[in-house]
Amino acid sequence: MTNEPQIPPNEASTPASGSITAERRKFLAWLSIGLSGLIAMLLGIPVIGFILGPLFQELPETWREVGAVDQFAIGTTVKVSFLDPSPMLWAGVTAQTAAWLRRVSADEFTAFAMNCSHLGCPVRWLPQAQLFMCPCHGGVYYADGTVAAGPPPRGLFHLPVRIRGGKVEIRASAVPIE
Numbered sequence: 001m002t003n004e005p006q007i008p009p010n011e012a013s014t015p016a017s018g019s020i021t022a023e024r025r026k027f028l029a030w031l032s033i034g035l036s037g038l039i040a041m042l043l044g045i046p047v048i049g050f051i052l053g054p055l056f057q058e059l060p061e062t063w064r065e066v067g068a069v070d071q072f073a074i075g076t077t078v079k080v081s082f083l084d085p086s087p088m089l090w091a092g093v094t095a096q097t098a099a100w101l102r103r104v105s106a107d108e109f110t111a112f113a114m115n116c117s118h119l120g121c122p123v124r125w126l127p128q129a130q131l132f133m134c135p136c137h138g139g140v141y142y143a144d145g146t147v148a149a150g151p152p153p154r155g156l157f158h159l160p161v162r163i164r165g166g167k168v169e170i171r172a173s174a175v176p177i178e
């Protein structure tokens with residue numbers, strides 16, 4: 001008779017149990033990676049769509065009324081405000097955009113984009129000097145929007161204008177191209 005301890009029958013299968021545990025860990029690791037990837041994809045698709053969406057959709061162009069013809073004196077340039085053609089629901093006051101409107105004659109108006117053609121800073125109209133000035137790098141434009149001095153590579157962008165029923169309307173688009 002020996003004093004050696006007796007090994008219980010269930011411990012005899014220890015190597016097999018260890019193998020199952022390792023496989024379970026491996027499975028759970030892959031499951032975790034897979035679920036993380038799925039969550040990242042579900043969160044990422046809307047974000048990527050929001051960022052890249054505007055590149056693939058046609059931006060709307062809309063005529064916006066900016067005032068009655070009679071309220072603009074011939075030879076003057078004034079700032080007019082109107083709603084952006086594609087405001088987001090949450091845009092609030094940022095949906096408001098503006099342009100410089102010049103009444104050239106009784107039935108002719110010219111509208112300029114607010115932004116400098118150099119790097120896009122908003123230009124200001126100085127009525128005494130009859131010039132547009134850009135505060136960023138000293139760009140200067142004549143009253144007709146052509147470049148007078150400074151770094152702007154071209155004149156101010158024009159926005160299409162029309163008169164309908166005694167009202168002046170500006171065609172608003174996301175990026176002025178004329």
Ligand code: FES
Pocket residue numbers: 116117118119120121134135136137138139150151152
């Ligand atoms: S942004 Fe107007 S001169 Fe540079």
